[in-house]
Amino acid sequence: MAVEPFDTVDLIRTKRDGGALSTAQLDWLIDAYTRGYVADEQMAAMTMAIFLNGMGREEIRDLTLAMVASGERLDFSGLSKKTTDKHSTGGVGDKITLPLAPLVASFGVAVPQLSGRGLGHTGGTLDKLESIPGWRAQLSNDEFMAQLERVGAVVAAAGAGLAPADGKLYALRDITGTVESIPLIASSIMSKKIAEGTAALVLDVKFGSGAFLHDPAKARELAETMVRLGTDAGVATRALLTNMNVPLGLAIGNANEVRESVEVLAGGGPPDVVELTLALAREMLDLAGIPDADVEGALGSGRAMDSWRAMISAQGGDPDAVLPAPRETHTVLAERAGVLVAQQALPFGIAAWRLGAGRARRQDPVQHAAGIDLHVKPGDAIVQGQPLFTLRTDEPERFARALEALEGAYRIGDPGEPVLDGGPLIAGRVG
Ligand code: URA
Helix, strand or coil: CCCCCCCHHHHHHHHHCCCCCCHHHHHHHHHHHHCCCCCHHHHHHHHHHHHHHCCCHHHHHHHHHHHHCCCECCCCCCCCCCEEEEEECCCCCCCCHHHHHHHHHCCCCEEEEEECCCECCECCHHHHHCCCCCCCCCCCHHHHHHHHHHCCEEEEECCCCECHHHHHHHHHHHCCCCCCCHHHHHHHHHHHHHHHCCCEEEEEEEECCCCCECCHHHHHHHHHHHHHHHHHCCCEEEEEEEECCCCCCCEEECHHHHHHHHHHHCCCCCHHHHHHHHHHHHHHHHHCCCCCCCHHHHHHCCHHHHHHHHHHHHCCCCCCCCCCCCCEEEEEECCCCEEEEEECHHHHHHHHHHHHHCCCCCCCCCCCCCEEEECCCCCCEECCCCEEEEEEECCHHHHHHHHHHCCCCEEEECCCCCCCCCCCCEEEEEC
């Protein structure tokens, strides 16, 4: 049996007592955890020590690169197109990848988007796209490359071969209360993106009640950490800091988010979804060497829509298919007239999840038609009796718990009262 160069418990004690781990120690720890030598309970103690005591800049870099080295690395050097990708830290109603990937690809750039499924109150991009009849998320590496070359945009399931250490570690963090740590989030996200092999990356780092990190200053610190990690690894990386206090757009769920994305691709859609899509597209195209792209024009002319149709068809989906409709709906009406002054993202995300749009356990299925359609946004004038939002589900017994989550989550105030939306949608830029 090979002799292990370190004792796990010594490394745990070092982090517990506020010390730093060396490159060799972190390389070994991640490799030994991936191959099952370091036990889950030891790694749980380690992640809690990191959560409580943080990590230095070199440690975060070493941890990230050790996770990259735990699996395969894709190589796009054979493509005739430049690659540029986007990652969002996750939010309620965040369907931006759907209009964004085809929009950017319509400029001749490749968008290699490897995504995950939703867990908890933020939805997964693959779950949303799977509401399109026939569409499949699983592609072989050859299919992925061929679609990038031909269509440009691909949204597919990240294979188990990409940063497998992160897959194992993220599942452990999820059940040990250690997700909300800047070194752990930054290394988790960036290890997957570096392994994915994109040349450029734009991060949408969210703050507010519906985001992982509520505090804008913490979100900025996360953005700076990830931009540094990407840049040091040779990936041209930038970040936008965006407000997730209020749901994005009017649709929260799966099929209804696809419907809203198609509206944006057709030149319409809610102004906040359009604004963020355009801002991220400009950043991605700038990093790909197209600084003054007419992104509004590509939405207005149908060029981005053509790219969407090609992207969906290439993965077996029917872009003209009727999207699944819920078996049951329940619309909540305004009890009084006034102005909508509050609409909190987190409770709406939880309610959509309880209606069946998200999953409680990794293995659970999602309901494609479940979710919430909002009919008003903060700042809108309200007349008594008008619809505020509609709950959608296949199982009406889910309404009660969803409505419970929404108690106190929205408020109709008097004209002139301040609107509690947390300020502008795009609050800053890093990189
Ligand atoms: N998304 C990830 O991929 N990892 C995290 O740690 C948090 C969000």
